[in-house]
Amino acid sequence: MSKFWIVLLLLLVVAVLAGAGVGGHQVSKTNTFCIACHAYEKVAWDHGEHYHTDCIDCHTKGFVDDKIQGARKLYLMFTGQNNPHNDPSGRSYPQITSDNCQGCHMGPEVAESDPVFFEEHTAFMEGGGLCLDCHADTGHDPELHALKTEAPRFAGE
Ligand code: HEC
Numbered sequence: 749m750s751k752f753w754i755v756l757l758l759l760l761v762v763a764v765l766a767g768a769g770v771g772g773h774q775v776s777k778t779n780t781f782c783i784a785c786h787a788y789e790k791v792a793w794d795h796g797e798h799y800h801t802d803c804i805d806c807h808t809k810g811f812v813d814d815k816i817q818g819a820r821k822l823y824l825m826f827t828g829q830n831n832p833h834n835d836p837s838g839r840s841y842p843q844i845t846s847d848n849c850q851g852c853h854m855g856p857e858v859a860e861s862d863p864v865f866f867e868e869h870t871a872f873m874e875g876g877g878l879c880l881d882c883h884a885d886t887g888h889d890p891e892l893h894a895l896k897t898e899a900p901r902f903a904g905e
Pocket residue numbers: 776777778781782783784785786803804807817821822824825830832835836837838839840841
């Protein structure tokens with residue numbers, strides 16, 4: 749093979765991989781992807797107040813961290829260390845979730861369109877609390893979410 753063809757072949761491989769990377773990222777951002785593993789959260793989200801908001805909008809920790817966590821989850825699942833139908837999760841990141849709430853609800857547009865709400869809520873946040881301290885039910889219906897730990901087939905696990 750001449751140098752030209754080798755270079756062309758390498759360029760093609762890079763192009764395909766880059767395409768797959770972008771495509772893979774698109775897929776891994778969708779609700780459908782999250783739901784594949786988080787069945788209970790899906791139901792609790794359907795019946796929550798934020799069924800109109802995508803999973804990733806509340807749960808992102810930024811592109812790089814999302815990819816690392818995603819890879820970790822896939823690893824845990826495919827090595828049988830975590831049952832995706834149970835996912836007791838345990839680790840949660842309320843500070844990050846709370847920061848993501850602010851992205852939609854406490855931006856400059858809101859300060860302008862709803863100054864009363866904005867001022868009241870700025871005061872609420874001054875003590876360094878979290879949105880979730882007062883809005884714990886946001887995102888997932890708490891009763892449905894609790895079914896996860898109550899399911900008889902997981903009792904004793
Ligand atoms: C391949 C299965 C799988 C997919 C797909 C998946 N998760 Fe997870 N997720 C898990 C597992 C397993 C855990 C528990 C991880 C652990 O033990 O720390 C988890 C934990 C979590 C947690 C708890 C905090 C944390 O990060 O540990 C959140 C929030 C979460 N996932 C959100 C999402 C969102 C949003 C998506 C879609 C972008 C998603 N997950 C896609 C398997 C998955």
